[in-house]
Each structure stands twice: as structure tokens, then as C-alpha cells.
Amino acid sequence: MKRxxxxxxxxxxxxxxxxxxxxxSATSSGGQGKPDSPxxxxxxxxxxxxxxxxxxxxxxxxxxxxxxxxxxNITVKYVDIPYxxxxxxxxxxxxxxxxPDLVRADLGWVPQFxxxxxxxxxxxxxxxxxxxxxxxxPGSLSTNxxxxxxxxxxxxxxxxxxxxxxxxxxxxxxxxxxxTFDDLKAMAAKLKGTGMSVFADSGLGAWNISPWIWxxxxxxxxxxxxxxxxxxxxxxxxxxxQMLVDFYKEGLIxxxxxxxxxxxxxxxxxxGGKYATILDGPWxxxxxxxxxxxxxxxxxxxxxxxxxxISVVGGEDIVMTASSKHQDAAMKxxxxxxxxxxxxxxxxxxxxxxxxxxxxREAGIAAYYSTFATQLKSAKARLAIPQASKVDTILSTELTxxxxxxxxxxxxxxxxxxxxxxxxxGN
Amino acid sequence: xxxxxxGESVTGRAVGLPTTARPALRGxxxxxxxxxxGLTPYLFLAPGVILxxxxxxxxxxxxxxxxxxxxxxxxxxxxxxxxxxxxxxAFNDPHFWxxxxxxxxxxxxxxxxxxxxGLMVALxxxxxxxxxxxxxxxxxxxxxxxxxxxxLLFKYLFADSGLINFTLGDFLHLTNGDTSWLAERWTxxxxxxxxxxxxxxGWSMMIFLAGLQSVPQELEEAATVDGANRWQRFxxxxxxxxxxxxxxxxxMLVIGGFNVFTSVLLMTGGGPGGQTDVVxxxxxxxxxxxxxxxxxxxxxxxxxxxxxxxxxxxLRLFRDRSGESLA
Numbered sequence: 001m002k003r004x005x006x007x008x009x010x011x012x013x014x015x016x017x018x019x020x021x022x023x024x025s026a027t028s029s030g031g032q033g034k035p036d037s038p039x040x041x042x043x044x045x046x047x048x049x050x051x052x053x054x055x056x057x058x059x060x061x062x063x064x065x066x067x068x069x070x071x072x073n074i075t076v077k078y079v080d081i082p083y084x085x086x087x088x089x090x091x092x093x094x095x096x097x098x099x100p101d102l103v104r105a106d107l108g109w110v111p112q113f114x115x116x117x118x119x120x121x122x123x124x125x126x127x128x129x130x131x132x133x134x135x136x137x138p139g140s141l142s143t144n145x146x147x148x149x150x151x152x153x154x155x156x157x158x159x160x161x162x163x164x165x166x167x168x169x170x171x172x173x174x175x176x177x178x179x180t181f182d183d184l185k186a187m188a189a190k191l192k193g194t195g196m197s198v199f200a201d202s203g204l205g206a207w208n209i210s211p212w213i214w215x216x217x218x219x220x221x222x223x224x225x226x227x228x229x230x231x232x233x234x235x236x237x238x239x240x241x242q243m244l245v246d247f248y249k250e251g252l253i254x255x256x257x258x259x260x261x262x263x264x265x266x267x268x269x270x271x272g273g274k275y276a277t278i279l280d281g282p283w284x285x286x287x288x289x290x291x292x293x294x295x296x297x298x299x300x301x302x303x304x305x306x307x308x309x310i311s312v313v314g315g316e317d318i319v320m321t322a323s324s325k326h327q328d329a330a331m332k333x334x335x336x337x338x339x340x341x342x343x344x345x346x347x348x349x350x351x352x353x354x355x356x357x358x359x360x361r362e363a364g365i366a367a368y369y370s371t372f373a374t375q376l377k378s379a380k381a382r383l384a385i386p387q388a389s390k391v392d393t394i395l396s397t398e399l400t401x402x403x404x405x406x407x408x409x410x411x412x413x414x415x416x417x418x419x420x421x422x423x424x425x426g427n
Numbered sequence: 428x429x430x431x432x433x434g435e436s437v438t439g440r441a442v443g444l445p446t447t448a449r450p451a452l453r454g455x456x457x458x459x460x461x462x463x464x465g466l467t468p469y470l471f472l473a474p475g476v477i478l479x480x481x482x483x484x485x486x487x488x489x490x491x492x493x494x495x496x497x498x499x500x501x502x503x504x505x506x507x508x509x510x511x512x513x514x515x516x517a518f519n520d521p522h523f524w525x526x527x528x529x530x531x532x533x534x535x536x537x538x539x540x541x542x543x544x545g546l547m548v549a550l551x552x553x554x555x556x557x558x559x560x561x562x563x564x565x566x567x568x569x570x571x572x573x574x575x576x577x578x579l580l581f582k583y584l585f586a587d588s589g590l591i592n593f594t595l596g597d598f599l600h601l602t603n604g605d606t607s608w609l610a611e612r613w614t615x616x617x618x619x620x621x622x623x624x625x626x627x628x629g630w631s632m633m634i635f636l637a638g639l640q641s642v643p644q645e646l647e648e649a650a651t652v653d654g655a656n657r658w659q660r661f662x663x664x665x666x667x668x669x670x671x672x673x674x675x676x677x678x679m680l681v682i683g684g685f686n687v688f689t690s691v692l693l694m695t696g697g698g699p700g701g702q703t704d705v706v707x708x709x710x711x712x713x714x715x716x717x718x719x720x721x722x723x724x725x726x727x728x729x730x731x732x733x734x735x736x737x738x739x740x741x742l743r744l745f746r747d748r749s750g751e752s753l754a
């Protein structure tokens with residue numbers, strides 16, 4: 001039966017995991033090595049993503065050797081995994097009980113894996129957790145919170161700020177980047193008909209849309225994460241999104257935002273003079289210095305609305321797995337990642353520190369960090385729930401027709417809120 | 428046509444290889460060696476069968492099992508048995524119907540062009556000429572090129588400032604050259620289907636070329652003598668002779684059409700707003716983004732059943748038709 005093999009390929013993707021899921025049923029042991037016997041801990045991360053070797057080099061050639069020198073019995077084995085494969089790799093490894101001791105996890109994954117029961121709550125396991133946690137940015141720390149316990153510590157952070165350049169400001173006849181929603185509206189009015197978009201973004205997920213809603217004084221849910229209706233579709237949330245939709249209808253935001261994969265990306269559109277402003281992270285500096293050496297980005301805070309200037313927290317957390325056999329050694333390494341030595345070494349490679357006390361040293365390394373560091377003080381994290389990726393899908397699915405003018409913003413946000421309510425009810 | 432002998436595979440027959448070309452491998456009744464030589468073919472088959480069982484059959488059975496559960500991937504967690512809940516959920520899920528419709532549209536709009544164009548190219552390249560091997564390679568190249576590579580290539584071709592818009596706008600002046608192909612459901616499906624047809628023509632061409640070898644030359648000549656024109660000769664002589672190849676191509680292309688995945692994932696990612704999702708991208712999202720393996724498996728099983736039923740219907744229709752034309 002030739003066709004069976006074809007059928008097989010149709011289901012194999014979903015099913016391949018099952019082999020791992022049932023093939024290995026090893027019990028996990030939380031046992032810990034004797035204090036003095038040499039141990040090796042494994043640490044997975046995506047520092048080398050995009051062919052960037054500087055961060056891996058800093059880790060492998062400077063930081064890990066320094067840690068091993070201070071802890072002669074511990075060897076740290078860092079394994080680099082491409083970011084795009086990481087979630088799949090973690091999922092299959094969790095199924096096969098093959099997880100490493102430590103993972104540098106995208107902060108959106110922490111509740112997802114905490115929910116699966118494969119992570120150790122560090123707030124229970126580490127006696128000095130509170131001291132370490134208090135030193136970090138609250139927005140970054142909150143991404144580790146799941147059902148009252150912290151499952152990780154922030155490792156590096158970033159946020160989105162407004163980025164523009166002199167060419168765009170000149171085109172709009174402005175002397176400074178738009179500091180408020182009203183400034184942005186004025187800028188849009190000036191740019192109408194010039195062919196330059198006032199703002200561009202590449203999606204309508206929580207990462208994209210939250211800064212506008214929060215700065216507009218709205219919210220995605222209530223603080224207890226139990227209800228979205230009444231928050232996501234509140235008047236303030238609607239007004240903030242309506243501003244973007246109005247820009248879109250006038251052709252002042254490109255259809256990149258509704259997911260047109262054929263549109264010019266933000267990293268090309270801003271230097272290319274197509275887009276006047278974008279919201280983006282600290283990594284753009286490195287991308288532009290390679291591709292557009294003459295481009296001089298101007299960094300400014302997220303434009304303030306009725307709710308202030310509030311952006312979204314990004315970055316990575318470090319988590320310890322329940323299957324780790326060397327949890328004491330792993331926690332020693334976690335403590336090491338929170339030191340000034342580790343944090344500053346990584347700042348040099350483009351990773352922002354999660355400890356506000358080091359912000360001055362950070363700004364000394366590269367001045368543009370200071371805008372991000374200031375923004376981080378008020379930046380908020382996305383919903384720390386296991387279904388965070390579903391929230392992204394809901395938001396972009398419901399908001400796309402609103403941008404296309406098929407339904408009202410209020411209706412779109414009400415529909416999205418009702419679906420998010422259901423997710424929250426399941427937790 | 429005679430019934431299949433043991434050495435013949437369904438595909439071997441379908442591509443129209445002459446049955447007489449196969450020597451009878453029947454020297455196995457030498458006294459005393461019956462058992463050993465009887466075992467030999469099975470030993471040769473064993474590695475393939477074992478691999479097939481472990482890599483294909485076992486995951487398939489597992490997927491069916493998972494589809495009845497709220498499947499937890501971690502071994503220590505208990506998966507809750509849901510019965511048919513995942514299937515009922517799919518039935519009431521408008522996005523599943525949208526994705527199934529998109530898969531169906533892709534199948535409908537890629538299979539006929541691949542058959543017609545593939546057959547036309549095969550007829551053109553049947554005649555011997557110095558350039559014929561060159562063109563055969565040229566048409567077959569897309570087939571062997573990676574899906575990832577050609578998907579990205581087509582994504583750039585159909586980009587807002589891509590070659591398609593340039594050609595239509597600046598060159599042919601048919602449009603303003605500002606069509607956002609990948610931003611709307613229907614235009615994005617056009618781009619995805621165009622890739623499917625372009626990449627698939629070479630494959631059906633190859634099968635038809637093999638089938639055309641079995642067209643009896645005497646019949647062609649006799650028909651010409653009888654005064655049949657080209658179309659009549661094609662209809663009465665060529666088509667019946669390549670009917671088995673046609674069956675094979677249609678069945679495989681329909682299955683392949685419903686299985687479209689890589690090109691959609693890479694060209695639109697199912698966007699905008701999930702409007703270009705096909706069943707497999709939706710299934711992939713459920714399983715690997717949302718870790719909802721039970722629902723993802725249910726979607727896979729439903730697709731398998733749909734394809735299975737369609738294939739059975741096709742085989743029946745073709746069997747009746749081929750009996751008629753070859754009688």
C-alpha cells in the first residue's frame with residue numbers, strides 16, 4: 001500500500017513525538033550529587049542565534065571558565081540550540097525526560113513549562129531567592145511567576161522603544177521624536193501623502209499591541225489574570241488601538257502589521273526612509289551597524305498616552321529542570337548569572353542587564369542602552385499563563401479584520417477578550 | 428491486463444511498465460532448498476518493513492490513540508481520556524473548516540494544471556531531439572529542489588517589491604504593481620498554488636513519460652493510416668495506454684494536495700490572521716505551539732480519513748473507466 005506511507009507523512013509530524021513520549025518513561029530523580037564529587041551540568045541556550053558568536057564566546061571563553069575556576073568541582077557544558085528549534089527541542093526533551101539541568105528560556109515559555117511540571121520553583125528551592133529577585137527589574141521578574149511561585153530568575157532583558165531617524169523627523173518637520181500619542185498624530189498628519197508611513201510593525205500579537213494598550217491606559221486583563229472582558233475592550237484600550245487603525249486606514253501604517261509577509265520589514269523600512277518610526281529592541285543596533293553603517297537611529301521612549309509611556313518586557317529567564325541530578329551545582333551557576341561580572345560581560349555583547357543597579361555601567365558601555373534602561377523601569381510583562389502563544393493568535397486573528405475595516409475595533413477586542421476569558425478560566 | 432504476479436508492485440504497474448519486461452523469478456522449487464530460499468525474500472524485506480513499522484505504523488497508531496485524550500507530553504502527567512471530544516471540537520471549530528477549505532482549494536487548483544501541463548510537456552519531450560535531455564532535466568529540477576528553498580524564493584517573487592509586481596506593473600502595465608499578494612487570503616492562495624504547480628509539473632511529466640513508453644507504436648501507425656487526426660489518436664490510442672499512469676498521478680497528487688504544509692508555513696505562516704491556514708499548518712500550530720497534541724492528532728486523523736475516502740472513490744472510478752477503455 002503505497003498510499004499508507006503518504007498518509008503516514010500526514011500524521012507523522014503530530015505523531016513523531018509519541019514515540020518519544022511513550023518510548024522513554026524513565027523516572028526523574030531530584031537527587032543531588034555529593035558535595036565534593038565532580039559534576040557536570042548542562043545548560044541550553046540560544047546565544048548563538050543568527051550566527052552571532054560573540055555571546056557564545058563570552059560565555060564559553062570568559063564566563064564559564066571563571067565560574068569553573070571558582071567552583072573546581074563543577075563543569076558547565078553549554079549547548080547552543082537555534083532559537084527556532086528551541087521550543088520543539090524542549091518539548092520533545094520534556095516528553096523524553098531528557099532535559100538539561102539549566103535552560104535559558106524565552107520568558108513566554110516559563111509558565112508553559114512550569115505548567116508541565118518540568119521546572120523547579122526557585123522561590124522554594126533557593127534560600128536566597130528573595131534577595132536575588134529583589135535586585136532585578138520587576139517586569140522581568142514577573143515573567144517567572146506562575147501560580148504564586150517563581151520558576152526562574154531573569155537572565156537578560158530588553159524592551160521596545162520608539163526608534164526613528166533625522167530624515168523622518170525632517171520629513172515631518174519635527175525637532176524631536178514624538179513623545180506623546182498627540183505628537184504621533186501630528187506627525188501622521190504631516191506625513192500624509194509623502195509616501196512615508198508614520199509607524200510600522202510586523203504583527204498584532206501581545207508583543208506588538210500591548211505597549212499601545214498599556215500606554216493608552218487600557219489593559220489586557222485584570223491584575224489577577226482572571227478576566228479580560230471589560231479590560232481588553234475597555235474604552236481606553238479601544239481608543240489606543242483605534243488610533244493605529246485610523247493610521248492604517250489612511251495608509252500611514254503598512255499592511256506588514258496584519259502579517260503581509262511580502263512587505264518591507266521594519267529593519268529595512270526605517271533606514272530605507274519608508275517608515276518614520278518603529279518600536280524595537282536593543283539588538284537592532286548590531287543589525288544596522290552591519291547592514292546600514294551610515295544609518296543613525298534615534299532612540300526615544302514609547303510615546304505616552306493617557307496611561308503613560310509603558311512598553312513590553314522581552315528577554316530570557318534562567319530555569320532549572322526538575323530532572324536535574326545536580327541541582328545544588330545548577331543553583332550555584334544561577335547565582336553566578338546574577339553577578340555583576342556575568343551581567344556586564346553580557347552587556348558588552350548586546351544583552352541588557354536585568355539588574356537596575358548596573359544600568360549606569362551599562363550606559364557607559366553603549367549610550368543607547370540608557371533609553372531602554374529607563375523604559376524598563378515601567379515596562380510590563382505579557383500574560384504569564386501557559387497559553388500565552390494562544391493569546392497572540394487570538395489577538396492577531398481578531399484584530400486583522402478590524403484593521404481591514406471589516407469590523408469595529410470594539411467588536412474585535414470584545415471577541416478577543418471573550419476568548420481570553422476562556423483561557424484564563426481554564427487555569 | 429493480467430492479474431498482478433507476486434513480483435509486481437502496484438506502482439510498477441501503475442507507471443505502465445510492460446508486464447512482460449519482468450522475468451519470472453520462479454526457480455525456487457529446487458528440492459531441499461525450499462525452506463531457505465522461501466525465507467530469503469522475507470529477510471531482505473525485513474529491514475524495510477521493520478523501519479516502516481517503527482517509523483510510520485507505530486506513530487500512526489499512537490496519533491490515533493492520542494486523538495482521544497487531552498494528551499500530556501510529559502510521561503509522569505496523566506492524560507485525560509476525552510472520547511470523541513477532540514473530534515466534536517474540530518467539527519465545531521470554524522478555523523478547522525477554513526483550513527480544510529484552503530487545503531481543498533489548493534488541491535483543486537494545483538492537481539488539474541499539474542496533470543494537463545505535465546502531460547503536455549511529456550508529449551512534447553517524448554520525441555527524440557538533441558535538446559530533449561536538457562529540457563527533461565530543466566522541468567525536473569524544481570521537483571528535486573528543497574521545498575524550503577523554493578518557498579522562500581516564491582515568497583520573494585511575490586513580495587510587495589518583488590519580481591511579480593515589477594513584471595505586472597512596470598513591465599506589462601497590467602496592474603499598479605502594488606498588489607500585496609501575501610496580505611489577502613485569495614491572492615496569497617494564488618501565490619501558494621503557483622508554487623505547487625510549478626514544482627509539481629516535472630514529477631507528473633516524468634511519470635507520464637514513463638507511461639508513454641508503453642503506447643503501442645503499431646496502433647499509432649494504424650490509426651494514422653485510418654485517417655485519425657492528432658486529437659483522435661491521442662484520445663483513442665495514447666490515453667488508454669497511459670491510463671494506469673494517469674491513475675497513479677491523480678491519486679498521488681490529490682493526496683499531496685491535501686498534505687500541503689511547508690510552502691504555506693514559509694510563505695504566509697498561515698497569515699494574515701490565520702486566513703491562509705491549511706489543515707497541516709493548523710495542526711502543527713495546535714500541537715507544537717499550543718502543545719495540544721490531542722487536538723492536533725485528531726485533526727491529523729480527520730485529514731487522513733478524508734484523503735482515504737477520496738482515494739478509494741478515485742480508485743473505483745478509475746477502475747470502471749479503465750475497464751471500459753481497455754475492453
